[in-house]
Amino acid sequence: MKTKIIAGAGTILLIAVLLVVLRPASFTSTLQKQVDKMDGYVLKGDMEISKGENLKTYALEVGYHKGDVQQFKVSLTDKELNQEQQILKNKDGVFVITPSLNQIFKFEGDWPLNTPKPYLLQTMNDIVQQKDTKIKKEKEGYLISAKVNYPSSQSYHHEDMHFDKDGKIQWLQIYNEDNVVELKIVFNKVEYNTNFEKDYFKTPTTLEKEKSTSAIAEEDLPLYPVQVFSSKLENTSVVSSGGETRHILEYSGDKDFTVIETKKKASDETQTVIMPLDMMDSMELIGFYDGSHMSVMYDNVEFSVYSEDLEPEEMMDVISSMQVAVMK
Known part of the structure; x- marks a missing residue:
């Protein structure tokens, strides 16, 4: 009887060792390595922001290039007003580009990495790396659930994200404390290590006046x-x-x-x-x-x-x- 117990324990130990050896790298480490190694990315999608009974929809585009100086470009187009606004960070500074006013605002600062931004892959990765984040492996990828803290959007309480098997973000939803969705982004284009056009991050000198619908007279x-x-x-x-x-x-x-x-x-x-x-x-x-x-x-x-x-x-x-x- 004693011999059987020892043999059984040895078998269990062997199985445990094999599981450790054969287990693929965790999603947290895989995503971290992706973010560390990539030269840049482009994320495009549709964003919905809900506040009470009001729902606003936007077309979202986010571009990032590492290089010697980290460069970011975030374009947000209000679908109802047909108004676009861009925030751009390049070697010359940070710029808010507002075609509807034909103005470019320049300021100093370390935007956008000064605070978490839901649309940045860097922020998504930070959330995945949190100790209390829950990661569920599914047939089509990984479901991430975590509590969040966005200083500029204090009603945001917790967040769900879904990545595919290759570690590419597919969608995210942010809820308030009552479990009501306040922000939703569905990504329809995700490119890692993408090649950008020469002037993608260049500050424009002239703007084309856009046709837009004004809701406020x-x-x-x-x-x-x-x-x-x-x-x-x-x-x-x-x-x-x-x-x-x-x-x-x-x-x-x-x-x-x-x-x-x-x-x-x-x-x-x-x-x-x-x-x-x-x-x-x-x-x-x-x-x-x-x-x-x-x-x-x-x-x-x-x-x-x-x-x-x-x-x-x-x-x-x-x-x-x-x-x-x-x-x-």
Whole structure:
């Protein structure tokens, strides 16, 4: 009997050794090696952003090239408004390209790797590498489930991603704490180690004015934010100067802040504007922040929030809630 037990234990040990030897490399290490070794990538797909009853759809393109200087290009086209905006990082700096205004905004900073971005393969890899991430091997690839933290989108709570057998991302969904999907991206083109056209990451000097549909007219202003952090609207005023009309909303309460809304006109010639501010992007919005003030350009309207009490993420929440109100 004793001999049988020993033989059985030896057999179990042998099987365990064989399993270790024959087991393929884990998905975490495989993806990490892919990201480390690749020269660049292109991701294209369709993105949906849901906020309450509002659903917005975008065409998304992300390009990355390692090289001596890491270069990034993110293009986001609002399908309803037919408006495109690009964020570009190259050796000359970081640029926000806005054809609808015929303007290019230049600023300093380490975008986009300063904070996690759902559309970046680097961020996806970081999520996969987290200790508490769950990885399920399926017939068609790998399903990833993890808790997430996106500072510029604080309602994002957890995320699912699906990669194919070759480690190429197919789709991702981000949920809020109530398990409601707030962001969904379906990728229809994924290329690793791709070859880019010569001027792909080059900053344009002139822009082609695009035909777009504006959802916000001058007579629609002012818009009123839904997210006011328990503060109350105390005063409204209108100031006209330099051919522009500024609508001013003053809120007071636990957190005081002022909102200024200005409809902007496209420049006749392409302008490059130097921005001495930090940039924040929350997927569909791009904000410029200087410590006590944030400005966001949406549908040719400049929304600015001034406050000593609000955090930058809260300022973005105020502006985002105006966008939601517009689309109702």
